[in-house]
Amino acid sequence: MEMTPIHHPPHPEEISGRLSRLQAEMAAQGLDWYVSFQPDNVYYLTNFANFVHERPFVLLVPASGMPVFVVPKLEIPHVESRAIGALTLLDYVEFPAPEGGNWFDKLAEALGDGGRVGVESVCQMQILEAIRGERVRTDIIDDLRMVKTPYEIGRMLRAGQIASAAMADMLATATPGRSLGEVTAAANRLIYAAMVADNPSINPQATKLTSVFHPAQYSHDPHNFGDLDMRMQHGGPHVGIINAVMDGYGAEIERTFFLGEVPDAARKPYEVMMQARHLVFELVKPGVVMSEVDARVNALFRAAGYGQNLLHRAGHGMGVTAHEAPFLAEGDGRVLAAGMCFTVEPGIYFPGIGGFRHSDTILVTETGNLRLTDGPDSLEDMTL
């Protein structure tokens, strides 16, 4: 398994390798076409990042040969400046266009009778309706994305380094009174500087940074975005969060920390969270069913009396996004394999006390797992 950090864009062979694996699986499923609309899947196969709006980008992959990329005319130079690998561009003039010139007309034309057409679970109804032929729900690209190539592992290793450095800086500058605005600006500046030093032409459309913290009165509610004037305070638990897609590859690192002192009520939850965290690092290796990891974590929390304090699964996948399938979740029956990447983030939440969650991004190796993000995590080290 290649373990050198990489920050250059993929070579055409990386992209054509992905296409070959997609077409091989299409053959296995008896598909004549695969229609990909989900922007992260399109990015994976083209290196071109887009956002969903009323001018869609749709990738039409035939059973063999070059994909056809349906794009707005306006975006041709943009597509040409970023896309890697062989593609036929099929442009439409605008949306809405006069009759016959709309994206759905072009798409229907390109697919012809269609035969058996693979479509993603998230495919829009308006795209489905433009496809003649039999529409088969399947998520081949999502499935391929689960196991990283050596190139991707190098990218994620570098992403993990940058995220870890940003978290180290957040902790080094943590002090009562420090505001959310200051923390976000400092972390994002550091991440951007590292990315641009690596590669001056990073793609801002493939970059998405979340650099925040929650002080104790909010950290029990991990998706709280209610108070833009949050400030660090004496005590804790604070939860610091770096979740970042950096020029196309993601990493996440989170730390629970205290300023000055650890409230008594926080000691046992912290210790139990650490036990759950170590359990995940211990359990994750090829061959283990994902649901088993989450079930074991939840059993540990329940045994400690924290069954009512669970809000989420033990971890999620990571790759060209910072949050994707598969999942270390009781409902995910898939099997862990070398080359997968996950967050490890078992957490417990106590209104009136706060939230307890570290997160690190790991790579599943042949024999276990390896941290792509890293940094101190003990209660002693996290009392600043």
Add this chain to the structure above:
Amino acid sequence: MEMTPIHHPPHPEEISGRLSRLQAEMAAQGLDWYVSFQPDNVYYLTNFANFVHERPFVLLVPASGMPVFVVPKLEIPHVESRAIGALTLLDYVEFPAPEGGNWFDKLAEALGDGGRVGVESVCQMQILEAIRGERVRTDIIDDLRMVKTPYEIGRMLRAGQIASAAMADMLATATPGRSLGEVTAAANRLIYAAMVADNPSINPQATKLTSVFHPAQYSHDPHNFGDLDMRMQHGGPHVGIINAVMDGYGAEIERTFFLGEVPDAARKPYEVMMQARHLVFELVKPGVVMSEVDARVNALFRAAGYGQNLLHRAGHGMGVTAHEAPFLAEGDGRVLAAGMCFTVEPGIYFPGIGGFRHSDTILVTETGNLRLTDGPDSLEDMTL
């Protein structure tokens, strides 16, 4: 038509009025349920903003009575802190969940047999498959959103004021050498400060700012994001862009400007762009077909010899997003009505010379239109 700027969140009556209009149209279309998944539509009906990921938020609107909002358990406090209006929350524990506990199980349960179910054009296949009963493609909420309420007009007036101030500042500080990073940071800081002064608990999830410029060598390619180190230069045309959703309401203002001198090759395109702009302001009034506006603009450009320099329609809708239906486009056969909001942005593009486009956001009034963003636009004023 109410014309006082507003910056407070909607009152429950504003939201229930929208729900009533939706249910009235559902009755007219013979629908038992309406399933809304598109985040901007959900926001319009609930004041709750979300991003699409693997834990979906789905709003189920019955023929009468309170909507049911299918949400992840993790997000209940977040939903409760932002939602306005009567809602029944139906939570699911996680994704994926053990069998029977997934979002699609909850959704199917709540809809029961379903009867006739209205679904959006952008509805995902995986949601469609969870709906028993007859699925009817219809976009009632998108249609309702086209005509603004007095509350919304007040919000958009305020959004226009903030965007105009940010553009005035971008122009006042424009100087050769000024970088994209400086421009983006300064404009976004100004916009955030204005929003937070209005309302300290603005919703960052309902806020999305694009504050950029393109110098002459990129401005011919309006969706170019290739060079993060762009800098302003002597001459031009530069195109400055403020496109912002500010705590739930959008505005756009763009200006073509020059630093120090106007190249000779830029004079005629600028003049023709201004003629097209004035033509749109003149044409937009209730009763006019949208395609007619764009066709007249394109005819004007073609008559000037610029038929090959067109890349996009004359304008797009604006509301809870900064880019939405309907469109001043040759393919849009809808009719202009009082209370609609559009950008006015006819543009022409010349590789080797640059792009020529101003944009302003307007409100269609009973007799014509009114600018929600404003600022100087003459060649003299735009030569800085």
